[in-house]
Amino acid sequence: xxxxxxxxxxxxxxxxxxxxxxxxxxxxxxxxxxxxxxxxxxxxxxxxxxxxxxxxxxxxxxxxxxxxxxxxxxxxxxxxxxxxxxxxxxxxxxxxxxxxxxxxxxxxxxxxxxxxxxxxxxxxxxxxxxxxxxxxxxxxxxxxxxxxxxxxxxxxxxxxxxxxxxxxxxxxxxxxxxxxxxxxxxxxxxxxxxxxxxxxxxxxxxxxxxxxxxxxxxxxxxxxxxx
Amino acid sequence: xxxxxxxxxxxxxxxxxxxxxxxxxxxxxxxxxxxxxxxxxxxxxxxxxxxxxxxxxxxxxxxxxxxxxxxxxxxxxxxxxxxxxxxxxxxxxxxxxx
Numbered sequence: 001x002x003x004x005x006x007x008x009x010x011x012x013x014x015x016x017x018x019x020x021x022x023x024x025x026x027x028x029x030x031x032x033x034x035x036x037x038x039x040x041x042x043x044x045x046x047x048x049x050x051x052x053x054x055x056x057x058x059x060x061x062x063x064x065x066x067x068x069x070x071x072x073x074x075x076x077x078x079x080x081x082x083x084x085x086x087x088x089x090x091x092x093x094x095x096x097x098x099x100x101x102x103x104x105x106x107x108x109x110x111x112x113x114x115x116x117x118x119x120x121x122x123x124x125x126x127x128x129x130x131x132x133x134x135x136x137x138x139x140x141x142x143x144x145x146x147x148x149x150x151x152x153x154x155x156x157x158x159x160x161x162x163x164x165x166x167x168x169x170x171x172x173x174x175x176x177x178x179x180x181x182x183x184x185x186x187x188x189x190x191x192x193x194x195x196x197x198x199x200x201x202x203x204x205x206x207x208x209x210x211x212x213x214x215x216x217x218x219x220x221x222x223x224x225x226x227x
Numbered sequence: 228x229x230x231x232x233x234x235x236x237x238x239x240x241x242x243x244x245x246x247x248x249x250x251x252x253x254x255x256x257x258x259x260x261x262x263x264x265x266x267x268x269x270x271x272x273x274x275x276x277x278x279x280x281x282x283x284x285x286x287x288x289x290x291x292x293x294x295x296x297x298x299x300x301x302x303x304x305x306x307x308x309x310x311x312x313x314x315x316x317x318x319x320x321x322x323x324x325x
Binding site for chain 1: 243259308320
């Protein structure tokens with residue numbers, strides 16, 4: 001069907017689609033909660049991450065580094081690098097949302113992959129605002145509720161390795177990486193970063209391989225694309 | 228130490244979000260910046276996958292985690308939702324360790 005024959009989204013359809021995305025995304029907070037307590041964070045620390053950081057890949061990165069025995073501050077630096085993409089999302093969203101003052105300060109917290117995606121596809125600023133707020137709001141509520149459930153459940157389970165939760169961490173990162181492997185440069189950078197990180201594991205303290213490999217792969221990826 | 232990391236991450240991630248909403252678009256909206264922002268998550272997430280699956284402190288090990296990752300990859304090829312991917316990997320590793 002050609003694009004111009006598609007029914008134009010209405011406020012109602014945007015709200016419905018946004019809640020759908022919110023439910024699907026929020027639900028995987030369960031895996032974050034369970035993985036986080038399995039990595040050695042308390043239930044309170046886990047819930048604080050979902051409440052205050054509220055950007056999934058960064059949260060997984062911090063607990064992933066802690067789980068591998070790395071310095072938590074190294075984990076925080078990895079988390080911040082991953083969070084830098086939200087700055088670019090903000091740039092795209094600013095003219096659509098048109099918020100100032102406290103509205104802008106509140107909306108900033110809701111900037112994530114999903115709320116951005118559901119906002120920038122709308123045909124006008126009014127629907128862009130609806131898509132952003134409903135998606136961001138429903139993900140926020142469900143992500144935090146699911147994190148708490150996963151953290152409490154994970155703590156009750158006992159030995160995380162017996163339930164394969166350590167294997168779940170790698171799978172979670174692969175799931176977050178998967179949709180980003182669209183181009184050749186991305187795939188090469190990913191492969192190079194993975195191999196370099198493994199090469200660094202025996203040579204450095206945990207946490208450092210991820211950071212170093214990530215940065216070197218970005219630098220090389222930029223050169224490849226230029227040539 | 229973990230609390231410090233949690234709070235630094237929280238403050239930093241919020242400021243990164245607010246920065247994008249607050250600065251004039253033309254300052255950061257440069258193709259180079261966009262390429263870097265595009266590659267950072269790819270490289271970091273790939274390194275995180277590798278380290279989570281193969282590293283044990285400072286040693287490399289092949290164990291049930293690798294089987295979990297393989298199952299996760301198959302689930303992703305079959306377009307399974309995120310939760311299914313994560314659960315399938317955990318279940319695979321748990322069953323192998325019985």
